[in-house]
Amino acid sequence: MRAEDPRPILLKDYAPPAFLIEDVRLEIDLDPATTRVRATLKMRRNPDAPRGPLILNGQKLALHEVAIDGEMLSGNAYQTDSEHLTIPDAPDGAFTLEILTSCGPEANTQLLGLYLSSGIYCTQCEAEGFRRITYYLDRPDVMAVFTTRIIADQKFAPVLLSNGNLTASGKLPGNKHFAEWHDPFPKPSYLFALVAGDLAHVEDKFVTQSGREVTLRIFVERGNEDRCAYAMEALKRSMRWDEEVFGREYDLDIFMIVAVSAFNMGAMENKGLNVFNDKYILARPDTATDADYAAIEAIIAHEYFHNWTGNRITCRDWFQLCLKEGLTVFRDQEFTADMRSRAVKRISDVRLLRSHQFPEDQGPLAHPVRPDSYIEINNFYTATVYEKGAELVRMIHTLAGPKRFRKGMDIYFERHDGEAATVENFLDALADGAKLDLTQFRRWYSQAGTPEVLVSGRYDTARQTYTLKISQVCAATPGQKLKEPYHIPIAVGLVGPDGKDMALQLDDEEKAKGTTRVLNLTERTQTFRFHNVEEKPVPSLLRGFTAPVTLSANLKERDWVFLMTHDSDPFNRWEASQRYASGLLISLVEALQAGTRLRKGEAFAEMTRKLLADKKLDPDFVAQMIQLPGEQTIAQLIRENVDVDAIHEAREHLRLSIAGAIKDELLAAYRRQRIEGPYSPDASHAGRRALRNICLSYLAILPGSDGVALAARHFAEADNMTDQIAALGVLVNIDCPEREEALAAFYDQWKDDHLVMDKWLAIQATSSLPGTLDNVNRLLRHPAFTIRNPNKVRALITSFATANQVRFHAADGAGYALVADKVLELDSLNPQVAARLLGAFKSWRQFAPKRRALMSKQLARIAGVEGISRDVFEIATKTLA
Structure with missing residues (x-):
């Protein structure tokens, strides 16, 4: 490392803050070039920390005044550098620190701190943006009550918003006005928010389970009011669900969302004032796809759920980021599963995990769910922290069951409300509530990498037993060469030759108990034996994807074909289809490289034929089943000396083979799934469109002009963005005149x-x-x-x-x-x-x-x-x- 290179921050070096802040009063006089911020901080030394100087964080600030208890400090009483304001001789008792600074919102292209974009003042303070607004102890374990007075030109910014409840407002000389907001709940500075501008809003009400009326407002740029209805309904569904499932009630008089067009993240959970990237709020059938509607619902839920898992209980330090993000992702996943299709949601979540997090675990950026170090905390808003973090919570839910998990969560809320907590606090609460020993499970938070679970099954005809030998290994990752065994819950079933689940009876059990069992793999290798298995089964392994692992089993291609037809677990039925298709695609890549004959995937085509004909199945699930693994998925499975061109050619060959084999069935399903009547984003209609559009994607690649003409007609006749963008997505990959015509027409329209x-x-x-x-x-x-x-x-x-x-x-x-x-x-x-x-x-x-x-x-x-x-x-x- 060069002397000038930034040095890492280490988890082991955590120390409590030398000072605490109990109350904050901000007066922010907004100006595009020079916004003046007067911060009045009621502070005291932390009795649990060694005595030392007062060191406040600050970046890109002009400092004008510093005073303690009303007495202005001279220049030699403090020092500043590019990152800090240091006061060596701060008082030992309680004191009031007053700081006057200024910053430049219109010059802030990083969109961190206070910035001005498209005529709207906005803040983004997570993770370390508040230090660009004023000097502060900008760390999550310093929690204070905030009162914010915003001053602005009334014409330029008629709407002035911040955290909490509005307590005062009025006019000021010079065509200015003010608004004062008070948030009674102590919070860290990263949850501070301010928005000001010429905004419109839509309003609704929500009555909590205890009978309190809460005002709901969504603020948008003028002209977008007609695109907020779905977001508002999603917010109300989220609030009701959190009451019913987790017992969490909203706590302020008003809940606000602001949608802005320039934002680094998807959204931010600032207390009482969520700031959203407008793509996750604004929706109309002609401008938003089904995927957009689903994302809006999920992200609104996620940010709202942070009110308790992130705001009321925050994280002690940024190494504990998974404590709020992984937990809240799990909560929003469960919400979506309850609102839509649980099977399709699980498939979607695992797709995301495998495409984004597994490569992270397998590469140079691998890190534990709770990292040991970082140079820049913004780099750790990763799939490992979010998606894998959610999987860890899901595993505990699997081990505990819904009722005991809820009891553990209740204990967590009771113990740590108003605190900055750690992963250990969370796991202790769940262990106590669910009566679980999570000692070994904690390794999931400290060890990086994706464990590989190896399974071999053996059937004993004479004894009528079926034995699973299960092992776990985890490859070395940067800084972690050797891994201790994980606690891995593995849900399994046994599927008989008739395609039906068998009753499961393990060693030391007097009778069978259900058809799906969770096996606890805690050692490097364990053996599990099932009794009274009258015929040789095919094992259905890792049902519901109960752990974020890769699975290697001694199953043949015929077994995957059997499971993708008969498995009662919808996730594993989909998984079998992907396993079969992935193996087939890899063999096609090898054949292309060797110059040998290419297979056509008849089994996948036949499965697709049967699925399309089964009118009892959820169309969205069928769409998931018949979609081939993506090129990146195959690259990830190959892992070494990846040939992207061969992968692309293999996948196109297989798509064409399937389409040619079942053209009539694809066309019939395409026609059958057409929806008459007005557009609705509900799960049923969205599923039908998903299936219809994947049928279109197969049909369009067939030789001749019929497929292209069908896609062009689909584009021209579309009465919603889902169908329009699906047709455009098909045409954009085909070299034909219709492609350019559609792109030009789309641009002219939008x-x-x-x-x-x-x-x-x-x-x-x-x-x-x-x-x-x-x-x-x-x-x-x-x-x-x-x-x-x-x-x-x-x-x-x-x-x-x-x-x-x-x-x-x-x-x-x-x-x-x-x-x-x-x-x-x-x-x-x-x-x-x-x-x-x-x-x-x-x-x-x-x-x-x-x-x-x-x-x-x-x-x-x-x-x-x-x-x-x-x-x-x-x-x-x-x-x-």
Whole structure:
């Protein structure tokens, strides 16, 4: 490490704050160039910390005044540098510190702290943005009651919002006005929020289970009021569900959401004033897809649920981030499962885990769910913390069962309300409430990597027993060479030759107990024996995906074909279809590389034929079943010397083979799933559209013009964005005149809607056609794109880098060079977005040697730039290590 390189922050170095803040009064006089902030802090020394100087965090601030107990401090009584304000001789008792600073919102391109975008003042303080507003103890274990007085030009910013309840408002001289907000619940500074601008709102009411009336308001840019109805209904559903399932009631008089177009994240759970990326609020049938509606519902729920798991109980330090995020992701997953299809939701969650988190665990950026160190905390808002963190909570739920899990959660809320907690606090509460020993389970939070579970089954005809030998291994990850055994719950069933589940009776049991059992794997190898198994079964392993592991079993292709037809567990039925298809695709890749004959996947086609004919099944589930694994999934399974071109060719060959074999059935299902009448985003209608559109995607690739004509007609006749974008997504991958016509028509129709234009950018960035890179370069100069808006970057550049395997990994390295150039350009504007884009290189070692060399060259180029941000430096150096 060079002397000037940023040094890591370590979990083992945690120390309580030397000072505590009990009460905060902010007066913020908004101005685009120079916003003045007067902070009055009631403070005291922390009796549980060693005596030391008062050191406050601050960045990009101009300091004007510092006073203690009303007495102005001279310049030699304090020191400042680029990161801190230090007062060496702060009082020993309680005291009041007053600080006057200023900052520049319109110059803040990082969108962290207080910034001005599209005429709206907005804040983003998680993780460490509050220090850009005023000097403060900007850490989550310092919790205070906030009162905020906002002053602004009344014409420019007629709406002034902050946390808590509105306590006062009025006019001021010079065409200004003010609003004062008070939040009675102590919170860390990362939960502070301020929004000001010329905003419209929609309003509703919610009556809590105890009879309190809560005002609900969603603030949007004027003209978008008609796109808030679904978000408001989703909010009310979330509030009711949290009362019914977790016993959590909302606690303020008002709950507000503000939708803004320039935001680094999806949304932020600031107490009583959630700030959202507007793509997760605004929806109308003609502008939002079914996926958009589902995301809006889930993200609104997630941020609302943070009111208790994140706000009322926050995390002691940023190493405990999973305590609020992983837990809240689990809660929003359960909410969506209850609102929609539980089976389809589980499939969707596991897809996300495998596509985003498993590669993280298998690469140079692997880290535990609770990391040991970081250089830049913004880099640890990862799939490991969120998605794997949720899986850890789900495993405890599996081990405890719903009732005992709820009891454990009740104890957690009772013990730690109003506190900054740790993972240990959470696990202790669940262990006590659910009567579980979670000592070994804690390793999931401290060990990185995805365990591999190896299963072999043996049937004894004479004794009528079936024995499962199960082992676990976990590969070395950076900084962790050896892993101790995990506690892994594995739900299993046995499926008989007739396709029905068998009753399960384990050793030492007098009789069978159900058809699905959770086996607890706690050692490196264990054996489980089932009795009274009258015929040789096929094991159904890891039902419901009860642990975030990879599974290797001694099952043959015929077993996967059998399970994808007969397994009663919907997740495992889907998993069997994916296992079969993945094995088939890998064999096709090998055949292409060897120049041998290609198989056609008759079993998958036959399964698809039967599923399409089964009118009893949920169409959304059928859509999941007949969708082939993606190219990135196959690359991840191959893992070494990945040939992206062969993967792409193999998958296209298989899609064409399936479509050709069952063309008539696909067309019949496409016609049958057409919905007459007005659009509805409900799960039933969304599932029918999902199945219809995947049938279209198969039909469109068949030789001749019929498929293309069908897709073009589908596009032209679409009365909702789901169908319109599905048809465009099909056409954009086919070199035909209809492609350009549809893209032009879509642009002409939606060029004035920035959210729909993001779809237009993204769909072109993911085209598999050879000219995509050149087109992306053209779109970078298009009026619909600006690199200063994170949504635009994600739509065009990130989509190309992460969702277009065959073109990003072009053999000449041009895709790598383009993305590296944009990382460096973004680094000076918004390092957080730049670092996330750089994550596209995280799996560089798995590719063939030529591509590895080209990717490492770009990583080294980025890492070697002088003055690069901590965000990008950390990702680049760890990825290269």
